[in-house]
Amino acid sequence: MDAADKTRLNQRATLLKSLAHPSRLLMMEMLEERPRCVSELTEAVGADITTVSKHLAILKRAGLVKDVKRGTYSDYELVCGCVSHFIDCIEQGRSGQEVCVAGSAATSPRQEKQIEH
Amino acid sequence: MDAADKTRLNQRATLLKSLAHPSRLLMMEMLEERPRCVSELTEAVGADITTVSKHLAILKRAGLVKDVKRGTYSDYELVCGCVSHFIDCIEQGRSGQEVCVAGSAATSPRQEKQIEH
DNA sequence: AGTATTATTGGCGATATGGCCAACAATGTC
DNA sequence: GACATTGTTGGCCATATCGCCAATAATACT
Numbered sequence: 001m002d003a004a005d006k007t008r009l010n011q012r013a014t015l016l017k018s019l020a021h022p023s024r025l026l027m028m029e030m031l032e033e034r035p036r037c038v039s040e041l042t043e044a045v046g047a048d049i050t051t052v053s054k055h056l057a058i059l060k061r062a063g064l065v066k067d068v069k070r071g072t073y074s075d076y077e078l079v080c081g082c083v084s085h086f087i088d089c090i091e092q093g094r095s096g097q098e099v100c101v102a103g104s105a106a107t108s109p110r111q112e113k114q115i116e117h
Numbered sequence: 118m119d120a121a122d123k124t125r126l127n128q129r130a131t132l133l134k135s136l137a138h139p140s141r142l143l144m145m146e147m148l149e150e151r152p153r154c155v156s157e158l159t160e161a162v163g164a165d166i167t168t169v170s171k172h173l174a175i176l177k178r179a180g181l182v183k184d185v186k187r188g189t190y191s192d193y194e195l196v197c198g199c200v201s202h203f204i205d206c207i208e209q210g211r212s213g214q215e216v217c218v219a220g221s222a223a224t225s226p227r228q229e230k231q232i233e234h
Numbered sequence: 235a236g237t238a239t240t241a242t243t244g245g246c247g248a249t250a251t252g253g254c255c256a257a258c259a260a261t262g263t264c
Numbered sequence: 265g266a267c268a269t270t271g272t273t274g275g276c277c278a279t280a281t282c283g284c285c286a287a288t289a290a291t292a293c294t
Contacts, residue, residue: 001143001161009139012204016142019207020133021282022126026118038241044118051283053242072240072291086203087129090136138252155271168253170272189261189270238293243286250281259272264265 018062019083023047024055027076029084031065035077135179136200140164141172144193146201148182152194 019025023045030036030044042052056076059065064083068075136142140162147153147161159169173193176182181200185192 001163005143006139009142012142012208013137013139015208016133016137016204017281020130020137022123022130025126025129025133026122039239046118047282048284049241050243050285054282057242069290072238074241080209083207086206087133089203090200091129091132134251140252156269164252165254166271167255167273171252174272186260189268191271236294238291240289240291242289244288245286246284248282250279252279253277255275257272257274259270261268261270263268 015062015064018058018064019087021055023052024059025084025087027052027055027059028064028078031076031078032081032084035068035075037070037073037075039073041076132179132181135175135181136204138172140169141176142201142204144169144172144176145181145195148193148195149198149201152185152192154187154190154192156190158193 019028026045027036027041030041038049038053038056041056042049045052045055056065056067056074060067060076063079065076065078068077136145143162144153144158147158155166155170155173158173159166162169162172173182173184173191177184177193181196182193183196185194
């Protein structure tokens, strides 16, 4: 494994980490519907607004969301709307769920249907 | 957000967390190629075998891999072979990369009710 | 100007995660 | 049985993450 591989794995791990929190997942799902300001997300999450603001900074830093200023408000919106969907796919491939076609390789994802919207 | 939602988000966060580590991602990629014993993964990762064993326990607990005993060896294999592929998809949807996979509709989030102005 | 609203940042304690060592368990070999 | 090989588990320490409070910034309103 060379240095480039190491960097790639680290970046990918960072991306996944940025998603790996229930509050951030909730926010991502809410943003899939439409853009929201911090207060609206804060109410849904049920945490302190400073906590939510920091969560959003993490998502932003990962390139998953972007913010648009509107007066004193910060509206956040997704950069790409299909993230949760792919998590669905990962979820479905685990043990306990029998949707996985035996022997499928990484290069041939098992169900196109799951990729489309 | 009801209790079921909260549980779902927690489970999903746990799943992502279990993937969100460079060593575990490397192992997942190696296992996409073929099953491997702990020693082989340990050599590739370059960490202590006890560390790798614990990483594998995390992946196993998440339902991403399963182990098959073979003498004193533990061979690990993927439960579903296509996890990395979906991470590719998430990666491609971030800012900096304009392409959103599968012609997703989510590129233009609806603008509805926002808070005040 | 003064006040209110919205959001961000710094800091701190609590908790979780990661990595190695030591010890142990299980199997195979002599 | 004695020993080697392969893995797992418990423990400990270092580091990272999380969540709230206090302070600050930026805009809007009167």
